[in-house]
Amino acid sequence: MTLNATFPDLRGRSVFITGGGAGIGAFLTDGFLAQGAKVSFVQRSDATAFCNEMEEKHGLRPHAQTCDISDIAALRSSLAAAADEHGPVTVLVNNAANDARHTAEEVTEDFWDQSQAINLKSYFFACQAVVAGMRAAGGGAVVNMSSISYMMGNAGYPAYTTANAGINGMTRSLAREFGPDKIRFNALAPGWVLTEKQIEQWVTPEALAAHIDRQCLKDTLKPQDIVDAVLFLSSASSRMMTGQLMAVDGGVVVTG
Template identity: 45%
Template sequence: MDRAHYPSLARKRVLITGGATGIGAALVESFAAQGARVAFVDLDTDAGDALAARVASAKFFRCDLRDLDALGATIGAIADDLGGIDVLINNAASDDRHSIDEVTPAFWDERMATNLRHLFFTAQAVVPGMRAAGGGAIINFGSISWHLGLKGLVLYQTAKAAIEGLTRGLARELGGDNIRVTTIVPGNVQTPRQQRWYTPEDEAEIVAAQCLAGRIQPVDVAALALFLASDDARMCTGHEYFVDAGWR
């Protein structure tokens, strides 16, 4: 399949969180293929190093996004290395299953730190540079899960629902600086991680509930991210955009 090319993404300085595997890796590869200068962060050193070796124009920085001091230092190092950040892709998350009964205050805090808190602080860190550059794009990642009310994901869904509110608030606050803020809401994307949770029968049920046949691939999600980061989306902000094959 021929993919769209966006001239406005050439030489853009792009930071992607959770970029070593799955959707994140597709984002890294897709932005690099557009001629963007890409930096990505992840906890998985082996996968991060392997991806950076495969995509020569992408640079890997190991960082635990739950550690806000380390996060700030890492973003500073990336901004210095790239000369600034034009596009932030807040992709990192963890959808570990859990029951209501096993949730403790400590587990709640850890899940919010993993799935919500860092999105705000990464945005806060890149905004001054975007303002100075005359604008930028922040793309957050939500989830179809809370729209469907799936089981075993109460804390994940709480965080992902909040991300859509965060997006709207940031879009209003930053619009005057020509900084656009959007959310991508993926459906059930066929990644190795997701295949841990679903049997072939489960996957068949998901496809049957979609309007479109077939399984969503990471590159399908990356295609929307490319558009939202490009100048073609210059009037898109404050909303969520679904890539879910019409899953209902």
């Protein structure tokens, strides 16, 4: 990863990232460690090899836990363990998601409930779990990863786009409720970021060319573009930003 900017106030901060050992989440963990933050993260699979790599690179070892974020009791337990390890969580990044493709007609109640549990419910209860610690610490920052997919009205994953629209509404309400406690809530909506998963499963030359044609900026999005935005939203550099949705998509959608 490239250190494009330094945010001194992130050094030593207790950061918690869902899905922080793979995909964009792994880049986020790398990015926060490069700032000197103390990072805890959860994911479904073992992350020992990744933690070894990060410790060798940064001299700081992330605190990794295995957790299914749709299990709210387990998620709360993981957040409590992170606070025990690194102190009260003052930066939360709700990053983990499942954007499995599906048609509206094939969705069952079980699939719908599981999709919302991963993509929306876990976000709310993670936010709820960190509020007391952030309040006691004098404030904090939450970044909820959304997606431009719902703003584009994309077909092919309606349960996912519904959850992402909900993330934006939830973020605004929590920003209003906890602003007096100096706890900031912002959402970040990436465009089509070329992670390994995206390249393996969805990227074709034709689809990529068509998407870039919709962008104002004619370049591909890289994970570093998302890392830089999350670091900014987590730091004091954005201290008067809350309840906002930041789109990092090369200019496909416009907000405001």
